[in-house]
Amino acid sequence: MSDWDEDSNNDVPQSGQIGSLGYATLLPMWLLTIWLASIDATHPWRELTAALLSSYGALMLTFTAGAHWGFAPSVRAAAGATALVIIGWMAPLLPSNAAFVLLALALAAQGTWDAFAVHEGDLPKWYGRMRTRITFLSVMAMLVAFVATN
Template identity: 45%
Template sequence: MTAGSEGETGNVPARPGLRLVLAGCVPFLILVLWLASIPHDHVWRDGTVSLLKTYAALVLSFLGGARFGVVIAHETPGENLTLAATAVPVLAGWLALLIGEPGSFALLAVAFAAQGAWDSLSAHRDDLPLWYGRWRVRLTVFAVVMMVAAFLSTA
């Protein structure tokens, strides 16, 4: 797969995809800002933490699923290890839901960073479109910053 793949123009994804990606950032931003601004004894604090952890785990699972789709679409012999690695984001997200704060947000930050690095490196090897790798770097930085802010807000 190369940078000239269908569904993108130049170095950016098609407009509908870009809008969806940016819309997906909104819940992170709103929940982290709310969490950082409310007192530790606020009645909605636990619910906010739960919503943020759950949303982050779902996004992480989505990213693992996207990589699963890429791997099975190429059906490259010997890809069993890569195929198994696509389950790691799902497992990391699930584990983050089971552990307490702030450790859960640290785990999510590391998992987002690892998935983003994998996607970016894959784009530079032409396994994914180049625009995808560039956007994954930006979105990974955003997600990691949000998880670090949540970590600090719950520490």
């Protein structure tokens, strides 16, 4: 039984604080999403807001992909993480609506990968629970942004 098999609230020091910080990363994403959805298509800050949001979504994707390097370093994890980083790097260069769809798909793929990694014991259960929630909320933000830009 590895350390990752434990399923208590104390399996990581201060895991509640870590979770709170994880959820705090959603604040800029959702503030930008709500702002984008609430402003008119002719608003002078609309393009900048969409660019900031797609860049932030890419940042979230690359950060979570990078976690696989730290938790479960392997050639497979490195290759998958690298592919997601490249997607994150390219997404903000696309038109906004395409960037939001690509990021939603990539964030969902990353979250699915995390879930499988938890199931296989490569990632701790507390991380899987947190990532499931953050993934859902991140993907929803990207989909709302997509609707707002169409």
